[in-house]
Amino acid sequence: MTLLVLGAVGAMVFVLPFVGLLVRAPWSALPELLTDDIAADALRLSLISSLASTAVAAILGLPLAWVLARVEFPGRGLARGLVLLPLVLPPVVGGTALLFALGRRGLVGEPLADVTGLVLPFSTLGVIVATTFVSMPFLVITVEGALRNLDGRHEDAAETLGASPWRVLWRVTLPMIRPSIVAGLALTWARALGEFGATITFAGNLQDRTQTLPLAIFVGLESDRDAAIAMSLVMIAIALIVIMALRRRWWQEL
């Protein structure tokens, strides 16, 4: 009985704010609010940057997870800690740190700008950098955990049967941890979509270039509340659809 009550209260923590949002939503004006320039640009930018971030996270994060799980090297604990840091840091701090490293006067950013003319802040590429920074740890931690918990016998068997390390990786290891990779990618994408602090601090805020949906909502709260609420509903809808769709797949895999 106590469990039921506590569980119900726990559910309310999540349900109440959404109910509040749904009650305040300008339902009749929704279509025109969402086809408005600002909302459309923000949605497009958010989808592009979050998908790009997830792709970068996969390309860089999977090898990183493999190294952290399988390769013994001095300072591995510290490396793992650094990878976890964006999960704990306030995103604005992450964005500021990115500025110090990759900004126009940054450690790497200044020589980069001098040599190639590429300036990351205030560009869509900068948005992708910021969202990758905060979301990649999700993939790395999920996959690393899965690799560590993997029963090594299947891989050993494949090796003894003559498979090359690459073949073992592609045909045995990765398929075995597929549910974790999918879950990790989903979390990464969701985190990238919702990123605000690092984006606004590092990449700035300009419609159609760096103003993702969360930024548009934040600025919209000041000027056009109805538009902000409409965009919030879009974010919630997208997130719910993806999370629910993936949950089904994940359960099937298990």
Add this chain to the structure above:
Amino acid sequence: MKRPRARGSAVGLILMLLLAAGCADSAGPERTTVVVSSASSLTDVFEAIEQPFEAAHPNLDVVFNFGGSPTLAAQVAEGAPADVLALANDAVMQLVVAGGLTAGPPAVFARNIPVIAVPVGNPAGVAGLADFGREDLVLGLCAEDIPCGALARKVLAEANVSPSIDTAEPNVRALLGRITAGELDAGIVYATDLDAAPDRLEGIPIATTSTTSYPIVTLTTSEHPDGAEAFVDFVLSDAGQRILAEFGFLSP
């Protein structure tokens, strides 16, 4: 009977520490808290006004809530507790008045003029408003919906410049931060903001008569109307006006 006594004295020690901490904090009589919601461009000057005001009114403790004018107005409309409202936008203040939340007509207590801010040394060689149309420069303004941004765009329109900006920051402090860090070649801020980091910013004056007016008012939701009135009176008094002038604000 050793254990119970030890426990008892531990509890006693904790109680004593709590009492001591409580006493240390409220050495004098109970102070009334006056909450002042004010525009972020007033951060430095209001923090400077706090001391002399509290010295003149030892029974009052001023607490500030800084933010963008539209956000503050929305907070008040949603019932956030505040005694005084000081905004950087007359139009937004009129909305608050229309909402029946003000306990009297707002009074303009200061004005601010726009100025171009560049990193110290002016590395990009920005000369004036016309440079805000240049694509090759990295430029920033405040977001259109906040007073600083509205004023900047008004001034640019007056000068017939079509701005080519790379970011519209949500508040003027964020914009200043980017300029001092050298991330932006130039931005349009308030004259009073130049004092925020005098050794890392330079200002280029703008020839304009456009200004931002700052209205202040006490709110009907205030639980301490006397304290609220006292603060507004102080800001409008000679002492308050002198401090505002020191920070670069123009008289109302």
